[in-house]
Amino acid sequence: MIITFSKVFAxxxxxxxxxxxxxxxxxxxxxxxxxxxxxxxxxGVLILAYFPGLVEWVIxxxxxxxxxxxxxxxxFIFIMYINYRIYAKSHxxxxxxxxxxxxxxxxxxx
Amino acid sequence: xxxxxIVIPVYNEGKVIRKVIESLPTKLKGVRQITIIAVNDGSTxxxxxxxxxxxxxxxxHPINLGAGSATITGLEGAKRIGADLAVTIDGDGQHDPKDIxxxxxxxxxxxxxxxxxxxxxxxxxxxxxKRVGNWGLNLVTFILSGHWTTDSQSGMKAFSKxxxxxxTLKTCGFEVCSEIIMSAKSKRLKICEVPINTIYDxxxxxxxxxxxxxxxxxxxxxxxxxTG
Numbered sequence: 001m002i003i004t005f006s007k008v009f010a011x012x013x014x015x016x017x018x019x020x021x022x023x024x025x026x027x028x029x030x031x032x033x034x035x036x037x038x039x040x041x042x043x044g045v046l047i048l049a050y051f052p053g054l055v056e057w058v059i060x061x062x063x064x065x066x067x068x069x070x071x072x073x074x075x076f077i078f079i080m081y082i083n084y085r086i087y088a089k090s091h092x093x094x095x096x097x098x099x100x101x102x103x104x105x106x107x108x109x110x
Numbered sequence: 111x112x113x114x115x116i117v118i119p120v121y122n123e124g125k126v127i128r129k130v131i132e133s134l135p136t137k138l139k140g141v142r143q144i145t146i147i148a149v150n151d152g153s154t155x156x157x158x159x160x161x162x163x164x165x166x167x168x169x170x171h172p173i174n175l176g177a178g179s180a181t182i183t184g185l186e187g188a189k190r191i192g193a194d195l196a197v198t199i200d201g202d203g204q205h206d207p208k209d210i211x212x213x214x215x216x217x218x219x220x221x222x223x224x225x226x227x228x229x230x231x232x233x234x235x236x237x238x239x240k241r242v243g244n245w246g247l248n249l250v251t252f253i254l255s256g257h258w259t260t261d262s263q264s265g266m267k268a269f270s271k272x273x274x275x276x277x278t279l280k281t282c283g284f285e286v287c288s289e290i291i292m293s294a295k296s297k298r299l300k301i302c303e304v305p306i307n308t309i310y311d312x313x314x315x316x317x318x319x320x321x322x323x324x325x326x327x328x329x330x331x332x333x334x335x336x337t338g
Contacts, residue, residue, distance in 0.1 A: 105183050
């Protein structure tokens with residue numbers, strides 16, 4: 001059941017992200033390298049969602065046989081933390097940019 | 111008699127902006143002066159040149175930051191010129207200039223602080239995906255603000271002097287529409303809704319928010335609510 005959900009979610013998000021990547025690249029908002037980078041990441045997410053056994057196979061190859069859930073859990077928390085940090089920082093930068101744009105725009109009003 | 115500022119956030123509206131500005135009223139009952147502030151939000155087309163040919167005051171953002179950012183700058187400009195009330199309208203020509211008076215009336219004569227122009231009346235003209243998205247965002251706005259409105263994403267709003275002074279805006283994109291309601295509600299301002307007409311032609315339908323932006327918008331609103 002969990003695997004089915006992860007497939008559905010991964011497919012929905014990939015279908016949202018991949019066309020947006022192409023649109024942004026065509027609109028010259030994103031570089032070719034970054035487009036390829038994110039496309040590879042999302043294709044990877046899709047592959048893992050449809051073939052979760054691949055993770056176990058890699059772990060076994062590395063010499064460990066247990067703790068798949070632990071690794072997933074740690075990875076999830078780590079990603080959420082990084083995501084939050086990036087979001088908070090970008091939000092702060094956006095705020096500062098907005099203040100500068102307003103000041104520059106309204107210079108003649110002073 | 112009041113001084114009204116009409117604020118228009120503009121991003122790549124070179125094809126229509128001149129027509130939009132020229133269609134705006136020069137006189138309104140109860141208003142002694144109308145000043146138009148067009149905020150060119152880093153357009154890459156000839157929007158700035160087109161605005162320059164009109165009676166509007168042109169305010170230039172050096173970079174594109176989003177509709178919210180342009181709205182904040184426009185409202186700040188309105189305060190600096192000493193406007194008693196302000197109306198925001200979209201630059202794509204989807205709003206009917208006749209509705210400006212409809213929107214201003216509750217502020218001038220009924221003591222309201224914020225009037226939201228609702229496209230409810232003309233909803234049959236609204237594309238189905240916009241209707242569904244709009245309803246979802248109305249719900250999110252209600253959950254975050256405690257105020258139900260039938261058109262939280264309307265870009266056509268009127269602000270009293272008190273609303274201009276007290277509403278605190280921080281978001282840069284289209285989420286500003288919901289943020290205005292959230293802030294007004296938290297400051298206990300008097301909010302009303304007024305039905306307006308919407309002109310959905312091929313041009314204005316291409317503009318506005320995409321479905322991708324909807325998800326982003328909700329995340330930003332939640333973040334704004336949490337961080338205050």
